[in-house]
Amino acid sequence: MRTSKSGLILMLLWSSLLVAQVLSPMEMTDPAMRRLQQRHLSELKAVASELNQHKFPYTFYFSRKLDLEEQEEKQTDQRSIRFERYNNQTTLEITGNYYASYSAERVDADHRFRQTFVDVIFPILQSAVARFGSENEVQSFGIEVSHHVRKTVMGVNGEFPENVVVVVPRELAVRVVHSRDLVTQQDLMLDAEAYISGRPTLLWLAGDRPIIADDLPRHLPQEKKEVAMAPAVSVSTYPSLPGAKLPTLVSASTPPELKSEPLHDVTPQLLQTLQEQHREEIDRMMREQNGAAHFVQYAPPAFIEFKKGTYLQLSMTSKLEGTAAGSQYNHAALAFDRHISHLVRPILAYFKDSSGFEGIDFSTTIKFSEDKEGANAESVEFVLPMAALRCYEQYDCTGQQLLNAGIVLINGERVGLDLQVAEAR
Numbered sequence: 001m002r003t004s005k006s007g008l009i010l011m012l013l014w015s016s017l018l019v020a021q022v023l024s025p026m027e028m029t030d031p032a033m034r035r036l037q038q039r040h041l042s043e044l045k046a047v048a049s050e051l052n053q054h055k056f057p058y059t060f061y062f063s064r065k066l067d068l069e070e071q072e073e074k075q076t077d078q079r080s081i082r083f084e085r086y087n088n089q090t091t092l093e094i095t096g097n098y099y100a101s102y103s104a105e106r107v108d109a110d111h112r113f114r115q116t117f118v119d120v121i122f123p124i125l126q127s128a129v130a131r132f133g134s135e136n137e138v139q140s141f142g143i144e145v146s147h148h149v150r151k152t153v154m155g156v157n158g159e160f161p162e163n164v165v166v167v168v169p170r171e172l173a174v175r176v177v178h179s180r181d182l183v184t185q186q187d188l189m190l191d192a193e194a195y196i197s198g199r200p201t202l203l204w205l206a207g208d209r210p211i212i213a214d215d216l217p218r219h220l221p222q223e224k225k226e227v228a229m230a231p232a233v234s235v236s237t238y239p240s241l242p243g244a245k246l247p248t249l250v251s252a253s254t255p256p257e258l259k260s261e262p263l264h265d266v267t268p269q270l271l272q273t274l275q276e277q278h279r280e281e282i283d284r285m286m287r288e289q290n291g292a293a294h295f296v297q298y299a300p301p302a303f304i305e306f307k308k309g310t311y312l313q314l315s316m317t318s319k320l321e322g323t324a325a326g327s328q329y330n331h332a333a334l335a336f337d338r339h340i341s342h343l344v345r346p347i348l349a350y351f352k353d354s355s356g357f358e359g360i361d362f363s364t365t366i367k368f369s370e371d372k373e374g375a376n377a378e379s380v381e382f383v384l385p386m387a388a389l390r391c392y393e394q395y396d397c398t399g400q401q402l403l404n405a406g407i408v409l410i411n412g413e414r415v416g417l418d419l420q421v422a423e424a425r
Contacts, residue, residue, distance in 0.1 A: 021048040021062040023082035033083045036090065036137060043131040044081050047094075050127045057119050058100035066146040067161035070099050086167065089139040092132055094124055097146045101159055104151035109196050110204055113164050116147050117203060121166055126177050133174045142167045166203060167193035266305040274303040274310060274356055281350040282312075293343055294319065296365075306383055307407075309358035314347070318364045318380075328410050332380045333422035335366050340382055341399050348393050359385040359406065381409040 022045055025038040037044070048062070061073050062080040080095040098120050102112045121143050132138045144165045151160065168176065172188055179185040186205050194203040275282075282301045295301075299315035318335040340362045347360070362382040388405035391397035397405075400419050408417045 021052075021078055021081055023079045028082065030085065033085065033090070036083045040083075040132075040135075047127045047131055048081055050130075051124060054123055054127075056098070056123075058098060060096055060098045060120055060145075062094070062096045064095065066095060066097060066144065066163055068097055070097075073097055083138075084142070086140065086142055090137055091140045091142045091167070092128055092138055093142040093144070094128065095144040096120075099148070101148040101150050104149045109162075109201075112147065112149065112162065113194070113196055113201070113203055114205060116145055116164055117166070117205070120145050121164070125166075125168065125173060129170075129173050129177045133170065133177075135170075138170055140167055140169045141173050163195075163197050165193070165195040266308060266310055271303045271305065271310065274312075277356065278303075278312075278351065285347060285350045289343070289346055292346070303357060304361065306361065310356070311359050311361040311383060312351075312357060313361040313363055315363045316365075318366045319369065320366060321369050323368055323370045327422070328378055329415065329417060329422040331366050331378055332408065332410055332415075332417055333419045335364055335380055336382060336399065336403065336417075337419060337423070340364065341402075344389060344402075345393050348389060354386050357386070359383065360389060379409075379411050381407075383407040383409070 022041065023037065025034045025041065028034040028037055051062075059070065061070075062078045063073060064077045064080050068076060080093075082093055084091050084093045086093070098116060100116075100119070102115070107115075124143050125141060128141050128143075132141075142165070144163060146161050146163045148159045149162045151158070153160075166189075168189075169192070172191055176185055176188045176192075179188065189203050189205055192203065194201050286295055286301070289295075293314070294317040296315040296317060301312060301314050303310055304313045305311075318339040320331070320334055320338065343362070348354075360383075362384065364380055364382075366378045366380060368376060382403065384402060384406035388397060388402050391405075392399070392402040403417055403419070408415050
């Protein structure tokens with residue numbers, strides 16, 4: 001009996017916590033919004049429950065007020081999930097304070113917005129769309145989050161709030177959440193409203209310029225330890241949201257102002273110099289890794305130019321069991337998972353000093369054991385930046401994140417490759 005009472009108390013406390021994050025319908029002055037709030041109260045509580053279980057990288061509070069210190073936030077009104085009218089549309093609005101702090105010197109406003117979108121706004125949008133994506137009465141989703149920025153103003157160092165907002169039409173939000181192609185997702189989000197501290201802007205979800213660990217946010221309390229995240233890509237998975245996986249938000253269509261300058265001018269002389277500098281490592285790699293890599297002997301490793309960068313191209317053969325049944329995407333995914341991914345760490349071990357080139361081009365010909373004449377052979381290139389390769393080497397990035405940071409070419413055409421989807425098919 002005592003156990004039952006304890007369980008009942010916990011259930012009541014949990015229920016009160018969820019209600020505390022959903023605005024009471026009785027407090028809403030707009031009759032239409034009040035009725036909508038009452039009708040969907042259970043779904044709104046489900047959103048609160050789901051997001052309460054979600055582990056954000058740093059502390060996040062639902063809040064009616066933004067720009068609050070964390071101690072003050074703990075004592076204030078946290079009921080922020082409600083329906084409102086925005087531009088004559090019914091909008092599900094969610095606001096909150098995210099207690100992470102960015103360095104303004106190292107991270108520009110576009111990257112700060114992107115990181116908070118990845119870490120906070122996108123999982124909130126996922127949960128909201130799961131409950132209201134087919135609700136015609138809901139016309140848009142509005143999410144406003146305040147994070148902090150460390151910067152120097154008039155010679156004084158300080159931390160200042162910065163508010164970021166996205167307003168996404170419902171049908172557009174559904175497409176964004178379910179999009180598996182980054183270029184498509186980028187294009188979709190350009191049609192959403194986005195603001196930084198009240199200033200209209202465009203939310204860029206992709207860019208070639210990497211974010212290093214020191215550039216990423218740290219928790220507001222004065223901690224000595226800097227938080228280390230994936231050095232070249234900024235991605236997360238959200239197991240607390242059923243069936244939800246955050247798309248990898250790197251290296252898709254890149255706005256011109258975010259394109260990084262090449263480290264050097266690529267000339268034939270530079271490629272020859274790199275070849276000479278790394279000749280010893282290349283020769284040793286060819287001897288020691290040929291059994292696993294299946295290097296093409298008539299096309300030895302060579303430095304090439306690709307998209308104004310220098311890449312070490314490794315020509316090899318991926319031998320797969322069975323027939324060529326399935327799509328080219330399925331074949332490419334199998335080649336990566338069963339062959340190329342197993343070569344990344346051994347090959348990187350030969351190039352501890354890789355500062356002179358941008359990455360490695362794993363250029364492979366896929367052949368099947370039952371295709372004796374090779375009539376169904378396919379050519380696939382995995383052009384992967386060195387920063388993402390190092391991230392994968394250190395087990396900080398998944399294989400999917402590594403591919404999303406680079407470029408995949410199948411028979412000379414660039415494609416987007418989702419490993420799980422391609423192999424499932």
